[in-house]
Structures are given as C-alpha cells and as structure tokens.
Amino acid sequence: MSEPGPESIPTSADPRSKRPTKRRAVTPHSEVANEIQTLFKDPSKDLQLPNALKPRTVASLSAPPEIVTNVQGSSAGAGSGEFHVYKASRRREYERLRLMQSEVDNEKSDETWEKERQEAKRKDDEKTEKNRRRREKKKNARGKKGGGGDQNDVAPVKSAAAPGSMITMEDQDGGAADGQVAQQEVPGVIFHDED
Template identity: 60%
Template sequence: MSEPIPESIPTSQDPRSKRPTKRRALTPLSEQANEIKTLFKDPSKEIRIPEPSKARTLAPPPEIIANVQGSSAGAGSGEFHVYKASRRREYERIKLMDEELKKEKDELEFNKAREEARRKDEEKTEKNRKKREKRKKTKGKKGKTGVEDGGEVVADQEMAANGAAKGTSADGVTGQEAKVDGYDNGEVPGVIIHDED
C-alpha cells in the first residue's frame, strides 16, 4: 500500500467490494465442519461415496515370446522402446509379487505375535486364578493364633508344641531357660498379623 487511495487497496480488503470473502479452513476440524454444513444445506441431495481402491493386478507374462529383444547396440531405435516397455512391465510384476509376499509375511508375523500375547495373557490369568483359589482355601482354615495354615509359622508352632511335650522350646532351650527368656514352652516368638479383608 503505497498511497491511501481506493485504487491501492486490495480488492479482497476493499469495503466497497461486493465479492464474497474467501473462507479458508484453518484447521482440519473447521474443514470437516464446513463439509458437514455443505451436506446439510440440501439433505435430499444424494451423497456419492467413492468406491474403495482396488488392488493392483497385472496381466500374467506371455507364455511364448516370439521376438526377444535386447538392449544391445545392434537393435534398431524402434526396438528400444519395445524393450523398455517390456522391461517396465516385468519390473512392475516382480514388484507386485514382492509386495504380496511382504504383506503375507507381515500378516503371518502379526498373527503369531497376537497369538503369543493371547497365550501369555491366558497363562497369567490362570496363574492369578490359582492364587486366588489358594488364598480363598487357606483363608477359611485359620490356626489357633489366627495365622493362616501352610506357612512357616505353623511349622514353628508344631515344633514348639512338640518341644513343649519334650520339655524344650522351639529354640531348643530347655525348661527353666525358656521361662527365663520370657516365653512359655508352647509359645513362639514373632509377630502375628491378622488379615481383616
């Protein structure tokens, strides 16, 4: 804008212009909103949804090649283009075969990894289920002191009981020595934890 005259103002910014302002989509969200607004202007209008793209296929190579050309210097200038076209078709065919092979290999690897993950999940779930069942079984069977059966404490209690019958404590201390330490013959030192679930 060199001069403040009406001719120097761009047409898009001129207030006298009757031309509609350009609406540009600033974000993907506004672009999608604009498309939806356009579709809702005329709901009776049929919407054309494009068909999905088809997989590329090529014609199989010919069974018999009558005229075998090469890229040698002896070939004529017209034969060069025929050779190039046949070479391009062959390279395209090989490329498609490689892509198909890679796709099959990737799908096989994916299925194998998915099956392995599913198997690991099932093993972990089964292991946790067994732990829960074992916990439920042992929770119902509590000892005299409230400690669950199946642990080392129970074994120590049994040793202490056997020791009391023989006159020794769980530590192997006899009669008076056990009382001096502050324990009776059948008592086991340690912490008793009560689960209140």
C-alpha cells in the first residue's frame, strides 16, 4: 500500500492547479447569504433598492393599433403560427378594457364616498348649529329670569351638603337669624344603626 500522495488529490482541489473550481448549484439561502456578505464588505456604500412597481393604468399600456391588418379569428384560415399572435392581441385588448373598467369603478366609488362624506359633514354641522342655538336660547332665558342681570353671571349653586346631613340656615341678608343657627335636614335616605 502506498501513502496518499499529491497524485491522489483531485486536480480541481490541488492548490497548484490553474483549473477553475467547479461551480455548484446556487440555493436561495446561499444566494441571500452571498448578497449579505457583499453588503457587509463595504458598509459605507449606498444601497440600491429596486423601485416599487407602479400600478398599471390605461395610460401605461401601449395604445391599440390604429390600423389592424390581416384581421382574422382564432380559426378562420389562420395558420398554426397565427393563433398565438391572435391570442396575444386578444389578451392585450382584454387587459386594456379591464383596466379602463377598473378606473371607471374607482372614480364612481370615490365620488360616492365623497358625497357620503359631504352629507355626514352637513348633518354634523346642522346638529352642532341646532345645539348652539338651543344653548344660547337657554342662556338668554336664564339671564331674563334672573332679573335682567349680566349673561356672564353664574347660576347660584344650591347646598353642596350630602342628602340627610344637617345644614345651617341663614336668613336672606347672609347673617344668622337673631344670632342663632337654625338647622334643617336635607331630604334623602338616612340609615340608622340599631344596637
């Protein structure tokens, strides 16, 4: 038995060989890994991202031909080579018609949405105006009822005492009646603890 020598190394793996190495099939994983390694080699380099696809419109399609020569159907005397030409032209025309119809549908839906939005805005404005008039009417009625006072006056607040509590009653001039404090019970539910 002989020892493994340089002659047993495949020629492509021998570092002395000038032969190119065999190319292996590229998998999607190795392709992405390769792209990432390329990007990391020079981080200062700007990235070139592909442009986003623009939506197809009728304007982006080529215009239909002005004059159609050799008009024939899919089977009316057409040779085997003409069938594919017919199919391609029919597909282009159907695509153009479909795009035109979708644009019309989009315009109609936009128009109906705009009408609905305007109607909702009008209703909201009417309700707001109605509430504003009602508030002003209420405010004016309160001002007249109070003896023609200023409209900026605040309505007097009644007692802030809790129901069932005892509050002191003062006479109209703000002082205590005859130096005494009268007690009045505010109506409400009173709980008594029974022993």
